[in-house]
Amino acid sequence: QVQLVQSGAEVKKPGASVKVSCKASGYTFTGYYMHWVRQAPGQGLEWMGWINPNSGGTNYAQKFQGRVTMTRDTSISTAYMELSRLRSDDTAVYYCARAEKYCSGGSCYSMYYFDYWGQGTLVTVSS
């Protein structure tokens, strides 16, 4: 069965960086896109970006460009999301979420809905 298992909770000081991992199992890691979505306490879902595990290509939401880096290690079927220059309003639960890939005309794209989610990683930014 498909599983996305994320790393544990983190507490960081403002200005620091955090790196969250997401280990995939039960499917071909390179056959799907991996997205990252966050949820601040009591708030809604916010899309951060995606990585194509096959090529390593990335696409980040404009809000996070320059602060977020998404990478992957295909040998261990794991995706990573690193957020730098943390602020207090980055306190949130961070989720990885799988999206189907569709290919047309020689190019491949990510679907925009997510069929499996990780359990979430709480990142707390506090001095």
Next chain:
Amino acid sequence: SSELTQDPAVSVALGQTVRITCQGDSLRSYYASWYQQKPGQAPVLVIYGKNNRPSGIPDRFSGSSSGNTASLTITGAQAEDEADYYCNSRDSSGNPLFGGGTKLTVL
């Protein structure tokens, strides 16, 4: 506009039918997907595409769309359906977009 708008809260009597709506310009061109999120848990996909349910999602959940409005209908709401519901579509760049969420209370 790159926004999806949902009512913050909706209530339904046990066993009755409830419709949760999502409005946005992108919905004129792209289907909405819907997620259920219970406290302390990750979201779960309940509807995607025109009206598709992932394996394991009860058939009391259905989706529809008209113009700039997508709807999630729960026919015969159960106590376990009490949760937050989020719609999701894409913007003009192909990037995912979420609605603000609707808190469903089952009375």
